Amino acid sequence: MKPGRILPIIAVLMLGVSVSAQAATIQLSMENLEIMPAEASAKVGDTIEWINKDVFAHTATARNGDFDVMLPPKKTGTLVVTTAGTFEYYCRFHPNMKATLTVAP
Amino acid sequence: MIIRLSAAIAAVSLLSGVALAQDAKPTDPQIAHIAYTAGLIDIAAAKQALSKASNKDVKTFAQDMVRDHEAVNKQALDLVKKLNVTPEDNDTSKTLSKNAADKLAELAKLNGAAFDKAYVANEVAYHKAVDSALEKTLIPSANNAELKSLLQTGLKIFQGHEQHAEHVAAELK
Numbered sequence: 001m002k003p004g005r006i007l008p009i010i011a012v013l014m015l016g017v018s019v020s021a022q023a024a025t026i027q028l029s030m031e032n033l034e035i036m037p038a039e040a041s042a043k044v045g046d047t048i049e050w051i052n053k054d055v056f057a058h059t060a061t062a063r064n065g066d067f068d069v070m071l072p073p074k075k076t077g078t079l080v081v082t083t084a085g086t087f088e089y090y091c092r093f094h095p096n097m098k099a100t101l102t103v104a105p
Numbered sequence: 106m107i108i109r110l111s112a113a114i115a116a117v118s119l120l121s122g123v124a125l126a127q128d129a130k131p132t133d134p135q136i137a138h139i140a141y142t143a144g145l146i147d148i149a150a151a152k153q154a155l156s157k158a159s160n161k162d163v164k165t166f167a168q169d170m171v172r173d174h175e176a177v178n179k180q181a182l183d184l185v186k187k188l189n190v191t192p193e194d195n196d197t198s199k200t201l202s203k204n205a206a207d208k209l210a211e212l213a214k215l216n217g218a219a220f221d222k223a224y225v226a227n228e229v230a231y232h233k234a235v236d237s238a239l240e241k242t243l244i245p246s247a248n249n250a251e252l253k254s255l256l257q258t259g260l261k262i263f264q265g266h267e268q269h270a271e272h273v274a275a276e277l278k
Contacts (some may be wrong), residue, residue, distance in 0.1 A: 033261040055176045056262065058245075073176065093169050094265025095272060 014065075018037075023080075025049055028099075030058050030071065035099035043104045048079045058091045060099075130246045131195065138192035139180050139201070139243060139253065140259060143235050144174040146205040147266075150231070153209055154224045163221045166228070166273050170266065177259055184255055197238075218277075232240045232267035236260060 014097040029036050031053040042048060050060050052071040060069040060077065066087060069077040084105040091097035131139065148171050154167035185192055208227060215223050239260045247253040 022197065032258050033265060055180060062126050091265070093173070093269060094262065095268040096265045 023047060025078075027051060027067055029053055030097070033091075033097050035060075035091075035097055038099045039102070040099070041102040041104065042081050044081055044084055046081055046103075048081060048101065049076055050078075057093060058097065059093060060089050061092050063088045063090065071099045131197065131242065131253055132193070133147050133248050134190050134193035134244050134254070135195040135197070136247050137181060137185050137190060138194055139238075140256060141178055141192055142198040142201050143238075144178040144181070146201060147228075147231065148174045148178075149209065150160065150212075150224070150228070153212060154220075157212075157216065157220050158224065159217050160221045162273050162276055163225060166225070166269060170228070173262055173266070177255075180255060180258075181208065184251055187201060188249060188251065190249075205246065222274075222277055225270055225277060228270040229267060229274055232263050232270060236263050236267060239263065 005094060024042070026040060026042050026059055027049045028040055029051045033054065033056070035050075039058050040048070048060075050058075050069065050071055051060050052073060052075055055073045057073055058071040060067065060071065060079070062068070064087065066083065067079050069091070070072045071077040081101075081103045085104045087103065089103045151167040151174075152172035155164060155171070158167060158175045212220060212223055212227070239256055244253060244256045244260065247256055
């Protein structure tokens with residue numbers, strides 16, 4: 001095997017390792033005053049990304065006060081989850097928008 | 106109690122105004138006018154609250170109302186332009202505007218905590234009345250699919266505001 005071939009293999013191996021260790025980004029959308037999916041799961045260290053497709057401002061606000069993410073119209077907001085548990089959250093401006101986020105350790 | 110009663114009367118008179126339209130099914134240009142008028146009314150009420158309210162949560166709520174209803178009305182204007190529809194004034198719109206003007210005058214006489222309570226109580230009653238009109242009359246009567254869909258979004262916004270107003274009202278007690 002020529003040395004030139006080994007390098008790409010190593011690169012692929014390293015990539016594999018780094019991908020599995022990397023936290024995921026979970027995308028959720030808010031459209032027509034609905035949070036989708038209404039039930040989502042993540043792991044500690046993951047990033048939750050809410051994409052607000054509405055022309056209205058929304059928030060993703062945990063009932064227990066753990067997080068409060070502002071989502072201006074047509075903008076995206078993110079949150080890195082640091083604690084495991086089940087979080088019920090809602091929009092402060094439109095409390096009829098409700099969803100649940102389950103975070104595994 | 107006086108405040109609650111007046112809010113209830115406002116809600117009832119609003120509903121009877123809408124009931125007028127229920128007898129003769131409103132047309133799309135009339136529905137567009139009613140929905141737009143309902144938004145303008147809430148913006149005017151919120152602007153009055155922004156200048157008169159003393160409670161921080163009430164002011165924030167009023168800001169939310171201005172922002173959301175301006176956004177809905179902008180969508181409504183864009184839609185009527187796209188559909189080439191001219192909103193048509195009608196008895197329901199007139200009743201809504203008349204009641205709203207009376208309510209503004211009534212609230213103008215109040216100050217401080219009394220104003221805050223009366224404004225929020227009226228917001229709860231007003232949104233309830235509009236929700237009911239949207240659900241029972243306006244949405245079922247709308248012919249154009251895009252208008253219907255905008256009204257459905259409007260209904261969810263109004264329902265959200267109703268819950269938000271109820272929450273603020275509970276905090277004021």
